[in-house]
Every structure is written in C-alpha cells, then in structure tokens.
Amino acid sequence: xSIFASSExxxxxxxxxxxxxxxxxxxxxxxxxxxxTGVSLLFTVLIGxxxxxxxxxxxxxxxxxxVAVARLQFWIYSLLSFLVNVLxxxxxxxxLILLIPATRAIVGTSLGVQGSIPPLVIAAAPFxxxxxxxxxxxxxxxxxxACRSMGATTRQIVIWALLPxxxxxxLAAIVVTAVALVGYSAMSGVIGGGGLGDLAVRYGxxxxxxxxxxxxxxxxxxxxxVIQVLGDRLVARFTHR
Amino acid sequence: MQDWSFARAAAPPVIEVRQVDKxxxxxxxxxxxxxxxxxxxxxxxxxxxxxxxxxxxSTLLRVLNLLERPTAGEVLIEDRAITHxxxxxxxxxxxxxxxxxxxxxxxxxxxxxxNVRLPLRIAGGLSQGEEAERIAEALExxxxxxxxxxxxxxxxxxxxxxxxxxxxxxxxxxxxxxxxATSALDPETTQSILAxxxxxxxxxxxxxxxxxxxxxxxxxxxDRVAVLDHGRVVETGDVVDVFLFPKHPTTRALLAExxxxxxxxxxxxxxxxxxxxxxxxxxxxxxxxxxxxxPVLTATAREHGLDITxxxxxxGRVKDEPYAQLTISFAEEDEERLRxxxxxxxxxxxxxxxxx
Numbered sequence: 001x002s003i004f005a006s007s008e009x010x011x012x013x014x015x016x017x018x019x020x021x022x023x024x025x026x027x028x029x030x031x032x033x034x035x036x037t038g039v040s041l042l043f044t045v046l047i048g049x050x051x052x053x054x055x056x057x058x059x060x061x062x063x064x065x066x067v068a069v070a071r072l073q074f075w076i077y078s079l080l081s082f083l084v085n086v087l088x089x090x091x092x093x094x095x096l097i098l099l100i101p102a103t104r105a106i107v108g109t110s111l112g113v114q115g116s117i118p119p120l121v122i123a124a125a126p127f128x129x130x131x132x133x134x135x136x137x138x139x140x141x142x143x144x145x146a147c148r149s150m151g152a153t154t155r156q157i158v159i160w161a162l163l164p165x166x167x168x169x170x171l172a173a174i175v176v177t178a179v180a181l182v183g184y185s186a187m188s189g190v191i192g193g194g195g196l197g198d199l200a201v202r203y204g205x206x207x208x209x210x211x212x213x214x215x216x217x218x219x220x221x222x223x224x225x226v227i228q229v230l231g232d233r234l235v236a237r238f239t240h241r
Numbered sequence: 242m243q244d245w246s247f248a249r250a251a252a253p254p255v256i257e258v259r260q261v262d263k264x265x266x267x268x269x270x271x272x273x274x275x276x277x278x279x280x281x282x283x284x285x286x287x288x289x290x291x292x293x294x295x296x297x298x299s300t301l302l303r304v305l306n307l308l309e310r311p312t313a314g315e316v317l318i319e320d321r322a323i324t325h326x327x328x329x330x331x332x333x334x335x336x337x338x339x340x341x342x343x344x345x346x347x348x349x350x351x352x353x354x355x356n357v358r359l360p361l362r363i364a365g366g367l368s369q370g371e372e373a374e375r376i377a378e379a380l381e382x383x384x385x386x387x388x389x390x391x392x393x394x395x396x397x398x399x400x401x402x403x404x405x406x407x408x409x410x411x412x413x414x415x416x417x418x419x420x421x422a423t424s425a426l427d428p429e430t431t432q433s434i435l436a437x438x439x440x441x442x443x444x445x446x447x448x449x450x451x452x453x454x455x456x457x458x459x460x461x462x463x464d465r466v467a468v469l470d471h472g473r474v475v476e477t478g479d480v481v482d483v484f485l486f487p488k489h490p491t492t493r494a495l496l497a498e499x500x501x502x503x504x505x506x507x508x509x510x511x512x513x514x515x516x517x518x519x520x521x522x523x524x525x526x527x528x529x530x531x532x533x534x535x536p537v538l539t540a541t542a543r544e545h546g547l548d549i550t551x552x553x554x555x556x557g558r559v560k561d562e563p564y565a566q567l568t569i570s571f572a573e574e575d576e577e578r579l580r581x582x583x584x585x586x587x588x589x590x591x592x593x594x595x596x597x
Binding site: 065149152153 | 306331333334336338342344345346347350351359360362363364394408418
C-alpha cells in the first residue's frame with residue numbers, strides 16, 4: 001500500500017510539473033533543436049563533402065605516378081588531415097568556448113540557435129569529411145580504371161562514378177552525422193545555445209526539475225529514432241548492389 | 242620449320258610497340274615489368290597476348306592506352322606516337338579505345354543503360370537522342386536490348402560482361418582492349434563471350450588486343466599471338482604456327498597446361514605403345530587447311546608402297562582453320578624410301594618432322 005501511495009504522490013508531482021507552464025517552452029526547445037540540427041547538418045554536408053572528396057583525392061590511395069603531382073597531393077593531404085584531426089580532438093564543449101569570438105564574427109552572437117550553428121558545423125564537418133574519405137576509399141579500384149580508360153577527367157569520375165557509387169553510404173553518413181548533431185546541439189545548451197539541451201540544463205541541472213529534464217531527454221530519443229529509421233529506409237531505397 | 246605462313250592481307254599496323262620498357266621501383270629494387278617489347282598489331286585482326294600471371298601482360302595491355310606509362314620506348318597507334326600524350330590529347334585517345342575488364346568494373350549503382358551511357362557522357366558532344374541511339378546500338382550488338390533498365394546486380398556474370406563490352410563499344414572505337422575478359426566466367430559463358438567478341442571483330446572490322454593466361458582463348462579467337470615471359474616477348478606469330486610448332490619452352494608449357502598440346506615426345510610414346518614398336522622411326526606429320534579433309538596420307542603411302550602405323554593423332558581447329566597432327570611410324574627401314582615418302586608429303590603441304 002505504501003509503495004502504491006508514494007508512486008501516486010510521485011505521479012501527482014509529475015502532473016503538477018508538466019501541466020502548467022512548461023509545455024510551450026518544451027515545444028519551442030524542440031523546434032529550436034530541429035532547426036539547429038537541420039541547418040548545421042546542411043552546412044556540414046556542404047563543407048564536409050568537398051573536404052572528404054579532397055582528402056580522398058590527395059590521400060595515399062590516389063597518389064599520382066608523377067613526382068611533382070604526388071608531392072603536391074601529399075602536402076595538401078597533410079595540411080587538411082592535420083586540421084581535421086585538431087578539430088576532432090578538441091572536446092566539443094571546449095570547442096564551443098574557444099569558438100565564441102569566431103561565432104560572434106560569423107553570425108553576430110554566440111547565444112541561442114544562431115550562435116550554436118557555427119560551432120556545430122565546425123565540429124561536425126571534419127567528422128563527416130572523414131566518413132566520406134573512408135567511403136570513397138572502399139570504391140573498387142576497377143571502377144577508377146574503367147573511368148580512366150574511357151578518358152574521364154577527375155571531376156567526371158567524382159561526379160558520375162564515385163558519388164553515385166557511394167550514394168547510399170553518403171546517406172548513411174549523413175544520418176550518423178545528424179544523430180551526432182542532435183547530441184552536440186543539446187550540449188551547446190551549457191553555454192546558452194538554446195534548444196532542448198538548454199532546457200534540460202536550466203531546469204534539470206540548475207533547478208532540479210527532473211520531470212522537465214526527463215521529458216526533454218525522451219524527446220531527444222524520439223528525434224534520434226525518427227532520424228535513424230527514416231535514414232535507414234532511404235539508404236535501403238537507394239541501394240542497388 | 243619451313244615457310245608455311247599463308248599470306249594474310251597486308252594491312253598497315255594499327256599498333257606499333259617499339260622497344261618498350263616498364264621499370265617499377267619496388268622495395269626489393271628496380272623491376273622490369275616489360276623489357277624491350279616489340280609488337281605490331283594489324284588492322285582488323287585479333288591479337289592475343291598470353292603469359293603467366295606476373296609475366297607483364299596486364300602492364301603491356303595498359304601501355305596501349307597509357308593507363309601505364311612506359312619508362313622507355315615508343316607506342317604508335319595509327320601512326321601517331323602516344324607515349325608523350327597528356328591531358329586532353331590523352332583523354333581523346335582513350336575515348337577512341339574501348340576496354341573490357343576481367344571483373345567487368347560496372348557501376349553497381351547505375352542501370353545497364355546508364356553504364357553504357359557513361360563513356361558517351363565522358364566524351365560529350367552528343368544530344369540525348371544521339372546518346373539513346375548509340376546505347377541502343379551497343380546493347381543490340383551484345384544482345385541485351387531488353388535488359389537496359391536492370392541493375393548489374395540483377396544480371397548473370399556473362400550478361401555483366403556483355404554490358405562491359407557494350408560500354409566499351411559505345412564510343413564506336415576502332416580498337417578494343419580485353420583484359421582477361423573471360424577469366425571470371427564459367428566455361429559455357431566463356432564460349433558465348435568469345436563468340437560475341439569474334440562476331441564483333443568480324444562485323445565491325447574492329448581490331449582486338451586481348452590478354453589471357455589460357456591457350457583455349459587464344460585458340461578460339463586470336464589470329465596472331467605473342468607469348469610473354471618475365472616481361473619479354475619470347476615468341477610471336479600466327480596462332481596456328483605457334484600452336485603446331487611452338488618454339489619457346491614457355492609456349493610449350495602453356496600449351497601443355499591448357500591441354501591443347503599436340504606434340505608428344507618419343508619417350509612418352511614408348512610407354513604408350515610399348516618398346517620396339519617402331520617408335521625409333523617415328524615421324525610427326527602436320528597439315529592444315531583443306532588438306533585435312535583429303536586422303537593425302539594413304540594416297541602418298543600407296544604411291545610409295547609403304548605401310549604406316551599411326552601412334553597418335555589429333556585433328557582439330559584453331560580459330561577457323563582445321564589442322565591435323567599425326568605421329569606415325571614405319572615398318573620400312575630403308576632411309577632412302579622414307580625420305581622420298583616425306584618429300585612427296587611436303588609437296589602436298591604436309592610438314593614432316595622426324596622425332597627420333
């Protein structure tokens with residue numbers, strides 16, 4: 001009986017906590033999170049895809065037989081690879097703080113939805129680029145040889161052969177990156193980034209309002225699930241192998 | 242060996258390979274994949290290059306469209322030196338030379354139609370309608386018109402290779418390079434692909450250079466052959482000549498491995514027919530062409546009043562040419578009469594060779 005009574009009490013505390021003023025904020029936080037994830041995902045792909053292709057084309061698997069070209073490839077690869085590694089090795093929370101001046105310069109503020117997007121892109125693009133680089137390396141060497149035997153330029157090989165061949169893999173990489181961005185965007189709440197993470201920090205951490213925190217976590221779980229399931233379906237739809 | 246070669250139409254060479262070296266720098270030191278290679282391929286012929294794995298045949302084929310750059314020597318295609326081509330000139334050359342691969346190298350993400358379209362898009366300059374026409378033409382040639390909407394995954398190995406061939410033909414090349422085009426296929430499919438290549442060679446007057454490790458492919462398809470061993474051409478000539486009179490040990494070994502070797506050493510005959518059965522006076526007779534269908538042997542034997550024993554024999558076909566190769570022995574011991582017999586045979590285009 002006593003257990004039943006106490007859980008009844010807990011349930012009433014929940015209904016009090018959630019019935020009143022929190023839902024509008026939760027809804028707003030959800031929308032903000034979706035916007036942050038979506039916009040930063042878009043820029044991540046726009047920057048990360050060419051970066052990944054460049055890493056691949058200058059990497060060891062594509063080194064030219066001509067010494068001068070190979071040397072140029074080596075230097076470009078080394079520089080880009082180093083930058084990518086640096087960005088990937090800094091913890092996201094620290095990156096957020098380090099980037100505050102740069103973020104202000106780019107979008108005018110380091111707070112809210114806008115202020116979260118540049119650090120999200122800068123953190124995710126190198127990650128995405130590495131995924132792309134590895135994907136492209138998996139493409140059968142025979143495909144390159146066939147394209148080169150037809151007299152294709154490197155640009156033609158990339159656009160007409162490499163990207164179509166790896167398209168399902170690229171979709172899967174976008175899904176993985178989107179999920180990572182949902183998590184990162186929540187983290188940006190710590191420095192006032194907006195979205196569900198911001199709510200969870202403010203209510204759950206600073207005011208000990210466990211129900212609000214748990215609801216935000218539940219919504220994050222749902223968002224990630226939806227992204228993953230839809231992503232998997234898209235990948236399956238475009239896989240012809 | 243006597244002068245036997247039936248004169249072929251003297252067409253100008255499409256490909257001239259002159260003193261080509263390909264030197265690789267490996268961890269174990271410099272290594273010649275090709276060494277002083279000379280070749281000449283005539284217009285409209287099927288030229289086979291045979292060798293074991295590592296003999297350099299793959300490198301040699303790739304030198305012809307500069308997928309591999311020779312480190313020395315010269316390659317001429319239709320009288321144009323290609324060795325120094327670069328950039329646009331090189332891409333243009335490659336667009337005029339089709340290539341077929343052992344593992345097909347198709348785009349799995351694209352339909353048959355799109356795969357055949359790829360070389361046309363790369364070359365550019367065609368309207369969509371012209372592209373569609375070319376693709377239909379190429380698919381028709383390989384018999385895949387009704388498979389255009391399928392993906393490579395949905396096709397059998399033989400059909401995939403047909404797509405590979407259609408793709409190589411889409412730009413209407415004058416030269417087709419085949420890199421072990423049938424090595425990944427089962428025997429039956431191999432036969433159908435070989436028949437297709439032969440058909441294309443005849444209908445389009447297309448010059449084909451193929452590499453293979455199998456003598457049966459050479460025998461079915463090639464007009465002339467070059468045998469490659471450790472980066473060097475060790476034997477070259479008409480396929481029939483090379484089959485019937487192989488000179489180099491590598492050639493003989495390759496023939497033996499393919500089960501198409503026709504020559505047997507006297508010692509092996511001895512074990513087969515027993516000692517003292519005239520093996521000591523055995524001769525090998527080789528003839529080809531129309532003579533195979535005539536009673537040349539018995540007619541000559543009757544003229545000379547000689548009796549012969551056939552110890553071994555094979556009658557077959559190399560590409561379109563029938564041949565017969567018989568090992569015979571005589572009860573007669575008079576050298577003069579034997580020599581006279583052989584001279585008569587030689588006059589009837591039968592090649593005689595004493596084995597013992």
